[in-house]
Amino acid sequence: MPDRENQGGPDPVSPELYTREYYTSDCEGYEIFLKDAEELPERIREALEKAGDLDGRWVLDIGCGRGELVCEAARKGAHAVGIDYSEAAIEISRQRLEALYGDVAARVEFRQVDAKGLPFPAGSFDVVFMVDVYEHLHPHEIEHALGEIRRVLRPGGMLIVHTGPNTWFYRYGYPPVRTLARLVLRREFPQDLRHESDAYLHVNEQSPLSLYRGLREAGYRARVIPRSFFTGIDPNPWERAAMRVLFARPAGYFFCLSLMAEAWPREGGREAQLRVDRLLRLTRPRRGSRVLLVGECEGMLAGRLAGQVGLEVIWLEPGEGPAREGPASPGRGSGYRWVAGDPCRLPFPAGHFDTVIAQFTLEGLEDPGEALSEWGRVLKQGGVVALVTANALFRGWEPRPGPRPVNRFSPRAMGEAVREAGLEVFHTSTMLPHLRLPALYRGELSFLPWLERLPFLGRRGRLLFVAARKTMGGGAA
Numbered sequence: 001m002p003d004r005e006n007q008g009g010p011d012p013v014s015p016e017l018y019t020r021e022y023y024t025s026d027c028e029g030y031e032i033f034l035k036d037a038e039e040l041p042e043r044i045r046e047a048l049e050k051a052g053d054l055d056g057r058w059v060l061d062i063g064c065g066r067g068e069l070v071c072e073a074a075r076k077g078a079h080a081v082g083i084d085y086s087e088a089a090i091e092i093s094r095q096r097l098e099a100l101y102g103d104v105a106a107r108v109e110f111r112q113v114d115a116k117g118l119p120f121p122a123g124s125f126d127v128v129f130m131v132d133v134y135e136h137l138h139p140h141e142i143e144h145a146l147g148e149i150r151r152v153l154r155p156g157g158m159l160i161v162h163t164g165p166n167t168w169f170y171r172y173g174y175p176p177v178r179t180l181a182r183l184v185l186r187r188e189f190p191q192d193l194r195h196e197s198d199a200y201l202h203v204n205e206q207s208p209l210s211l212y213r214g215l216r217e218a219g220y221r222a223r224v225i226p227r228s229f230f231t232g233i234d235p236n237p238w239e240r241a242a243m244r245v246l247f248a249r250p251a252g253y254f255f256c257l258s259l260m261a262e263a264w265p266r267e268g269g270r271e272a273q274l275r276v277d278r279l280l281r282l283t284r285p286r287r288g289s290r291v292l293l294v295g296e297c298e299g300m301l302a303g304r305l306a307g308q309v310g311l312e313v314i315w316l317e318p319g320e321g322p323a324r325e326g327p328a329s330p331g332r333g334s335g336y337r338w339v340a341g342d343p344c345r346l347p348f349p350a351g352h353f354d355t356v357i358a359q360f361t362l363e364g365l366e367d368p369g370e371a372l373s374e375w376g377r378v379l380k381q382g383g384v385v386a387l388v389t390a391n392a393l394f395r396g397w398e399p400r401p402g403p404r405p406v407n408r409f410s411p412r413a414m415g416e417a418v419r420e421a422g423l424e425v426f427h428t429s430t431m432l433p434h435l436r437l438p439a440l441y442r443g444e445l446s447f448l449p450w451l452e453r454l455p456f457l458g459r460r461g462r463l464l465f466v467a468a469r470k471t472m473g474g475g476a477a
Helices: 020-026 030-035 042-050 068-075 087-097 102-106 139-152 167-185 208-217 237-247 271-283 300-305 368-378 411-420 448-453
Strands: 058-062 079-084 108-112 125-131 153-163 220-227 258-265 290-294 312-318 337-341 353-359 379-390 424-431 463-469
Touching: 020 087, 042 068, 042 125, 042 153, 042 258, 058 068, 058 139, 068 079, 068 087, 068 102, 068 108, 079 087, 087 108, 102 108, 125 139, 139 153, 139 208, 153 208, 153 271, 208 220, 208 258, 271 300, 271 353, 271 379, 271 424, 271 463, 290 300, 290 368, 300 312, 353 368, 368 379, 368 411, 379 411, 411 424, 411 463
Parallel strands: 058 079, 058 125, 079 108, 125 153, 290 312, 290 353, 312 337, 353 379
Antiparallel strands: 153 258, 220 258, 379 463, 424 463
């Protein structure tokens, strides 16, 4: 690491401290690792669950340690890369890889790499994991690492962090628990639960607030969840019930030993940026997939998708007659192909696309049901269609009044239309509720999505989003 990156901060923890002995006798979960190479510590299992369906996705595990997460992600169908700056960790991970066979092993790669300088192109990964790494990096190192993660994440990608211990637990939660156990249960808990190696390896332990702030300052939207697992203890039923209450939010922020965070790159706060950001989170296009954009508005979404590794993007702008290449195609040399044509009669074979995204297109069509059926026809099984339209329930002021639409959709009406086309709705939301902001206000709007959590405003935002999936037998033949 160049010296300039360490100016103003202490030197990194030496990789020589992370020895084979550390990973097989000190590092959490080593008992499970030694007993059964395929069994997973609970925190790793939960991190994988939060990532959702990994089949066909590209995964990066930063600080892969013994390689458990990487190998399990490959078993779930992912192309998984594990990196660690400890030579011992890479050696152990590659030995674990020998237990995998065939195409599963072919989808796994381990590299000795520093997290502050990732040797991967921009937009390489759908999911990045940092499990029990955050606390081992100084604040200035975390800043560099989180910036690198933003760079290598694909549109709609996510970062999953697990870190421990939770400093609020030791400061506020554990002392009263230990006292209560001694006075009521007549049980003596140890004064300190830390391992002796924490003193020199944990250089950046986190509280729920500091972890949230760190991710926000690095340009992420974040959700921090308190977590404690029953590993290594055997509580009786009453103790287990009490622990479940204490581990739930908000008490869990003080009584849970570790923290889990889900984070997504924050892409600014103007209306178009918020809209595109949500569409990418809903669709999460994979490497090797084909994406059809129907009615692309200002072209921001096409620009975000263009140039991503392994994506084929076609922008179809509604127009009269058969589909044709634009004479002055705005997509030439931009990483996507631009055509004009009828959105109800697409010039593509059935099952050609993995994703179809339509923005403000259905409002102007005489038969939106016909268009939805056509979009379902060109989708592959399991493919996703994402729609944005004006919300008929919105009663606020329109910043840019346009021609009166042919169709207006409420959340319920849009859901029914999508289901009639043979697609299965899995997400419905609205965005940008009516607030009396100054007429000339052009600042950030990123605070508005928080208002969606309010029951009344949650269905009355100006923009309506619906996402649906093509299931077996769905869509027009």
